[in-house]
Amino acid sequence: MSVEVTEHAPTEPIPTVETARKLGLLPEEYDRICEILGRKPNFTELSIFAVMWSEHCSYKNSIIWLKTLPRDSERMLAKAGEENAGLVDIGDGLACSFKIESHNHPSAIEPYQGAATGVGGINRDIFTMGARPIAQLNSLRFGNLELPKTRRLLKGVVKGIGDYGNAFGIPTVGGEVYFDDSYNVNPLVNAFSAGIVEVGKVAKATSYGVGNPVFIVGSATGKDGIHGATFASEDISDKSTEKLPAVQVGDPFMEKLLLEATLEVIATGYVIGIQDMGAAGIICSTSEMSAKGEHGMDIDLDRVPTRQPNMEPFEILLSESQERMLIVVEKGNEAAVKAIFDKWDLNCEQIGTVTDTGRLHFHRYGKRVADVPADDLVLGGGAPQYKREYREPAYYKEFQKFQVSEVSDVSGEEVSKVARHLLTHPNICSRKWVYEQYDSMVGTANRSTNAPSDAAVVQVKNTDKSIVITVDCNSRYVNADPEQGCAIAVAEAARNIVCSGGEPLAITNCLNFGNPYVPEVYWQFVGAIKGMKKSCEKFRTPVTGGNVSFYNQSSDEGPVFPTPTIGMLGLMESSDNRMTLNFRQVGDVIYLVGQSKDDLASSEYLYSYRGIKGSPAPAFDLDEEYALQAAVKQLITDKHIASAHDVSDGGLFIALAESAMAGNLGFSVTTDKSFRTDAFLFGESQSRVAVSVSADKQAGFEAALQQSGVAFSRLGEVTESNFVIDGQTLLTVSEAKDLYDNALGNLLEK
Structure with a gap:
């Protein structure tokens, strides 16, 4: 030649x-x-x-x-970015390879193939490590569902993920779907995959x-x-x-x-x-x-x-x-x-x-x-x-000026009105229309299909171990305060794994932002990295790798909400620790673990019901969160609780409603009058978990929490079929399920 x-x-x-x-x-x-x-x-x-x-x-x-992100732990078997995917030791000679990546721009112009090839690409990253993929998740962001374009993109993306994943034969075991006007032009399609390999057989x-x-x-x-x-x-x-x-x-x-x-x-x-x-x-x-x-x-x-x-x-x-x-x-x-x-x-x-x-x-x-x-x-x-110039955007200080006293509280019939609004909101309602298009049972390892939990639990075949996996990010929080919002994203991922009975091990990330040459956008990116760093260090969950997706913006609409999606891997050593979110039986006592606050900041209630778009990230303290998770782990290990569900989007009411609907039961609770009713029920302050406890275990439960020093309060009890707050019946469980299960499908068929 x-x-x-x-x-x-x-x-x-x-x-x-x-x-x-x-x-x-x-x-x-x-x-x-x-x-x-x-x-x-x-x-x-x-x-x-x-x-x-x-x-x-x-x-x-x-x-x-x-x-600057933490990248080491005693379980890490591959440094971030050095191999096709992250690799974490899960014991007994086995390792889990996992990763999340974006396919945003292709999905914006050809949603079916864009999403399908995103699924294919992330699975190849796993099996080139020598690992056999066993589970997939996805994190999807779209614009306003009133727009025909948004409905077309959502339908194309979901079909692309379903057709590719179902034919490939790997179960899709969970994920998230989120809607906001900031994604009208640029949808985000983030695909996650995890697989298992013997430690000595890694490529x-x-x-x-x-x-x-x-x-x-x-x-x-x-x-x-x-x-x-x-x-x-x-x-x-x-x-x-x-x-x-x-x-x-x-x-x-x-x-x-x-x-x-x-x-x-x-x-x-x-x-x-x-x-x-x-x-x-x-x-x-x-x-x-x-x-x-x-x-x-x-x-x-x-x-x-x-x-x-x-x-x-x-x-x-x-x-x-x-x-x-x-x-x-x-x-x-x-x-x-x-x-x-x-x-x-x-x-x-x-x-x-x-x-x-x-x-x-x-x-x-x-x-x-x-x-x-x-x-x-x-x-x-x-x-x-390059280390680009960054500058705090003008909106940030404006958001900080928000005062909860500017918003009138709710009472009487309005509580029921807000409840129905949240149950049918596309950011909160059931994703049934989506997940029914995915095969979640192929491979017969998914432990979550008929027993829902805050994170997906997938058995490692021929062992009693399970990997516990989740994807999390509330981009509204991150937009309001990138550092605090991203710290919350890591904390919520860990909370979901803990509430499911797992131990958080490591994360992968998919960092979706606008144009890095815009100083205000780069400020969001830098803040998110700082927040991720402090949370990952606190929870000892190093970063195994991931993906950066900049340029998610258009000249007309501007950038998307900053969306640092966190994919977290946890481990459940024994199926005895499996914890679900569904209420189990009538008469069980409902408690809130963690401290409520008079906080409405960045909640779905404030944003979509009250129409107030500018507020800070919700109240969050990293030490308080860490203590809460440690307490919940111990409650699960000691078999003190029957169910656990973290309080997140939609606040305490949605957490209670989801636990009730999953068990086809009701609840009767009393609000704490030392807080605003809307903040207590619909606020999204962090570090809270709703649990149910059988009557014979109440004493041990309360003693354990008193010893831990974590705040808790009795809310009420599990009932047969109605959602009752302060003596007022808001809905029956069947009414709630009808609203919750069918809202997304109804919106898409407009």
């Missing part, structure tokens, strides 16, 4: 600074590329740098702050060993998803629909074959390294694996199986066609590897070899079309890192 690098192919434009700008690079970044290469790049090389230095791949505007995303063969396996490469990473690193605009080719197309049946073949080939012990071809495709996998292993690669693009004829070098390199892997194998085992993929009827082509040059040499039609240093392309190597 020729070693001469062609300046540009006949069909390629001659690159200039303006070309670089159109590809998403800054002028100074173009100059830096020329300096690295010692010459001007050709178009293929410039395209390589454009995708690898995009925000989506390089985290150039976020990595400095991400490095690495690396490359080394001169002469070792490099294989591409799985689907053929097409023109879908080209420049998908750069598309994800720019604002949504009216012209975004022109970038439909940047959206990938998924095939869940191919992915199922790829899963089985990948786990089989990893089990042979012949694999040096393996990486999913997600964002930026071949160029991302070759560069990141080479940089990590401090080696290089010679790659012949003519040998890449393609779906279209005459694909240009940059198209092959940047394509994000789905269901593909790059594998480096010990030399001499080529035939054995090919035999495995032949058995599963999948492409398996050797496209190159490992070198000791530290450079990536790409050839096409006998010519070297690109020669780039691997390390200079990647995060942690030569990719640029």
Whole structure:
């Protein structure tokens, strides 16, 4: 092969600074590329740098702050960002691999495929670790449901997730759906997956060993998803629909074959390294694996199986066609590897070899079309890192001026009116319309389908262990106060796991924000990182990795609410600790664990019922939260309580209503007259859990809490069928369930 690098192919434009700008690079970044290469790049090389230095791949505007997050614990088996996904020791020689990632921009313009390929991509990250996926979650954000566009996007996204996940055969065991006008243009689609692997059988995303063969396996490469990473690193605009080719197309049946073949080939012990071809495709996998292993690669693009004829070098390199892997194998085992993929009827082509040059040499039609240093392309190597200007937005101080005394309290019939409003609000009502489209029972490991709890509980087969997983973020809180709001997101995730009987272990995050070059947006990002850091340190839940998604904004609508979605992993060592949220029997006593406050800030009641959009984040104290969770853990361990449900969106009333409806029972409670009625029932101050206790365990329950020092109060008791507050019957359980279960479907069928 020729070693001469062609300046540009006949069909390629001659690159200039303006070309670089159109590809998403800054002028100074173009100059830096020329300096690295010692010459001007050709178009293929410039395209390589454009995708690898995009925000989506390089985290150039976020990595400095991400490095401040806690990343270590005695259970961590892979450092954040070093492998395809996080890896946490769960004991007995087993580990859980888990991760969350976004597919926001593709879902905004093609919701079905955008969401489907998000599911496919996150599952590949798990099984390239050698782990078999066992559960999925998702966190979805949409605009105003009154808009036909929002209803179209929601239906497309949910169908895409359902069709892909159901066909792939991994249960979707929970998640969240949230609506706000800030997401009218930019929906957020965040997908989470978790899998189990034996500790000694983990695969690495690396490359080394001169002469070792490099294989591409799985689907053929097409023109879908080209420049998908750069598309994800720019604002949504009216012209975004022109970038439909940047959206990938998924095939869940191919992915199922790829899963089985990948786990089989990893089990042979012949694999040096393996990486999913997600964002930026071949160029991302070759560069990141080479940089990590401090080696290089010679790659012949003519040998890449393609779906279209005459694909240009940059198209092959940047394509994000789905269901593909790059594998480096010990030399001499080529035939054995090919035999495995032949058995599963999948492409398996050797496209190159490992070198000791530290450079990536790409050839096409006998010519070297690109020669780039691997390390200079990647995060942690030569990719640029910026600390952007940030500035407190004007709204922040305005929100702090809110006084609860400005709002009139509720009484009498209005309590019933608010209750019905909240039960039918799309941010609170049942997600039945969504989850009925997902298969939650495939694999027969889901312990939550018929016994609801605050987090999903999924059995680890052949053990008594379960992983306990959740995704959480109230973006209204984060918008009101990024630091406090993100600290609450971590705390609520931990609270959900604790209330389900688990022990929080670690988090992954999906950080969805607007344009990082806008100082007020970057201020939100920095604040969220600070809040995440202090909460993760308090709960000893290090960050295993995740995803940053900037540019979720448009010129017309502005940025989305800052949405740092927290995916948390917990562990339940024994099924004896399983705790559900449903009331169990008539006569059980209902208690509130934690301290109520005269606080309405950022509550759904204040925002949507009262129409007050500007207020601080709700009351939250990290030490108080930690003490509460420690107390609830002990109550569950000592078998003092029959149910536990955290107080969150919609306040205490919604927590009681959900526990009652899940058990097909009612409740009769009395409000504490030392607080405002609306704050007591509908406020969302943190660090509170509603529990039920059988009459014979009351004394032990109260003694345990008195010893812990955590505040508690008796609210009332579980009844047969009515929701009664201060002697006033608001609803029957059947009326409440009808409103709650059907509200979302009714809104969508308008």
